[in-house]
Amino acid sequence: MTKVVFLGAGAAPGVPSVSCGWGNCDPNNPKNIRRRTSTYYDINGVKILVDTSPDLRQQMLDNEIVAVDAVLYTHSHFDHVSGIDELREINRRTCQPIPVFASAETMKEIKRKYGYMIIKNNEPKFYLSKGGLVPKKIKANHEFYFNNIKIMPLKLLGHNAPSYGYIINDEIVHLGDFKVLSNSAIKRIKELEKKIKLMVVPLTIPTTHKHHIGLAEAMNYIKMFDTKRVVFNHMASECDYDYINENTPDYAMPAYDGMKLEW
Numbered sequence: 001m002t003k004v005v006f007l008g009a010g011a012a013p014g015v016p017s018v019s020c021g022w023g024n025c026d027p028n029n030p031k032n033i034r035r036r037t038s039t040y041y042d043i044n045g046v047k048i049l050v051d052t053s054p055d056l057r058q059q060m061l062d063n064e065i066v067a068v069d070a071v072l073y074t075h076s077h078f079d080h081v082s083g084i085d086e087l088r089e090i091n092r093r094t095c096q097p098i099p100v101f102a103s104a105e106t107m108k109e110i111k112r113k114y115g116y117m118i119i120k121n122n123e124p125k126f127y128l129s130k131g132g133l134v135p136k137k138i139k140a141n142h143e144f145y146f147n148n149i150k151i152m153p154l155k156l157l158g159h160n161a162p163s164y165g166y167i168i169n170d171e172i173v174h175l176g177d178f179k180v181l182s183n184s185a186i187k188r189i190k191e192l193e194k195k196i197k198l199m200v201v202p203l204t205i206p207t208t209h210k211h212h213i214g215l216a217e218a219m220n221y222i223k224m225f226d227t228k229r230v231v232f233n234h235m236a237s238e239c240d241y242d243y244i245n246e247n248t249p250d251y252a253m254p255a256y257d258g259m260k261l262e263w
Contacts, residue, residue, distance in 0.1 A: 004198065004260065007039060009256050010036050011235045019126075021237070025241070034256070046148070052071060071100040075160075084133075085117065088131040092137075100135060101136045111135070167189065167196075177202050200231050239254065
């Protein structure tokens with residue numbers, strides 16, 4: 001069984017934001033209240049977190065998450081990484097280190113900013129007061145296995161930080177922030193499209209943007225694949241829930257905080 005929890009559906013400012021408030025979002029719709037993006041996958045009992053948002057503590061409390069077996073990072077921006085310290089609470093509860101997977105560029109930033117969380121090679125054990133993360137570098141198109149879960153990293157282009165996506169267990173495509181899908185990413189998704197049950201696509205704003213994909217661009221990519229279900233996340237205050245829902249096909253939908261899927 002696969003279970004998915006969208007812990008947060010918001011972009012870096014969240015909704016409402018300090019600068020723009022509700023923006024285009026209807027404040028009367030609770031699905032427009034958005035914390036920053038993290039996504040939790042439970043695949044046959046293996047618990048994988050994609051990104052650690054600055055709101056991770058409350059997200060884990062709200063969804064009764066007390067175990068994380070591994071973390072996949074998409075890129076190094078604050079809204080995707082800065083909740084990393086909350087993983088110490090998982091360390092305390094499980095008394096186990098947590099492997100964290102990221103590209104070389106992202107891992108370099110994690111070590112620079114949160115080095116106290118990383119277990120050093122010469123440490124025989126981790127210390128709960130410091131955190132206990134085991135760094136694992138990934139490369140695009142180099143698949144690896146974690147607890148029998150197959151993971152394929154995908155190179156994404158055009159964002160203002162090196163960004164990656166992942167194909168998880170041949171059934172989930174989870175994309176980090178991007179402007180252009182690399183040819184290799186398109187090829188990998190096409191190879192597995194008949195098996196894919198969920199594609200998670202970031203949609204910061206509906207219109208085109210220098211570093212983010214817009215709704216029309218996203219749909220052009222999505223139509224390239226035989227996808228059964230698409231969920232948009234990482235939405236800023238320009239993305240009203242009902243507007244996105246009404247302007248996408250039945251198989252595509254916006255996420256909201258706490259949204260759960262399973263199959």
